[in-house]
Amino acid sequence: MKKNNLREVRWHARGGQGSKTVATFLAEIALIEGKYSQGFPEYGPERMGAPVKGFTRISDAQIKVHCSISNPDIVAVLDSTLLDVMDVTQGLTDDGIVIVNSSHPPAEVRKKLKMKNGKIFTVNASQIALDELGRDIPNMPMLGAMLKITNILKLETLTGEIRRKFLKKFNEKIVEGNAKAVKRAYEEVIGE
Numbered sequence: 001m002k003k004n005n006l007r008e009v010r011w012h013a014r015g016g017q018g019s020k021t022v023a024t025f026l027a028e029i030a031l032i033e034g035k036y037s038q039g040f041p042e043y044g045p046e047r048m049g050a051p052v053k054g055f056t057r058i059s060d061a062q063i064k065v066h067c068s069i070s071n072p073d074i075v076a077v078l079d080s081t082l083l084d085v086m087d088v089t090q091g092l093t094d095d096g097i098v099i100v101n102s103s104h105p106p107a108e109v110r111k112k113l114k115m116k117n118g119k120i121f122t123v124n125a126s127q128i129a130l131d132e133l134g135r136d137i138p139n140m141p142m143l144g145a146m147l148k149i150t151n152i153l154k155l156e157t158l159t160g161e162i163r164r165k166f167l168k169k170f171n172e173k174i175v176e177g178n179a180k181a182v183k184r185a186y187e188e189v190i191g192e
Contacts, residue, residue: 004024004061005149007152008069010086011054013078014110018139021146023054026143029153029161030058042068058152076146077101078125078138080109089113090152099189100139101143106192121149121191128188132181133174145189155186 009026013019038057055069071091080102082088089098096118100109106120113120123145125138134185140162147155157180159179166175 004059006059007075008072009048009056011073015050017078019054022139023056026121066143133177141181141185148186174185
């Protein structure tokens with residue numbers, strides 16, 4: 001881990017899967033828990049389905065760097081088809097964590113990524129989102145899985161903030177669906 005418990009997360013997704021939302025939302029939750037944070041997106045071609053990245057930094061001390069993350073501690077992949085088109089592990093620290101939205105076991109994903117070090121986790125965030133929300137938007141389930149794996153923040157803070165913030169934009173069914181999706185992914189994520 002880096003100085004001042006700095007944790008750097010790089011999110012890989014396709015446009016429309018919520019990488020910007022999850023990167024900034026994680027940063028907001030960190031602030032609520034009294035940490036310093038940054039959350040921001042990086043876009044390529046701005047169209048639905050195009051590869052996009054999001055970044056989140058969380059620290060116990062003020063964060064003085066303001067750039068994209070090239071050496072993440074954690075990589076979250078919201079769309080497993082990206083594993084075929086880019087090196088999502090580029091720059092990952094030796095003891096880094098990769099979380100992939102996949103129904104495949106972690107050992108299979110490790111083999112595909114040709115990773116020798118670090119930890120691999122998978123969770124079927126798309127299926128959880130379909131079950132709980134009726135739409136394949138895997139960002140919140142992936143966040144639930146990340147919290148379980150890293151203990152970076154508290155699950156209760158996340159679910160409480162989903163209810164508080166999302167009720168301003170969405171109906172109660174969608175808000176509760178997101179809270180359930182987060183809890184399911186927290187319980188269902190597997191690793192090796």
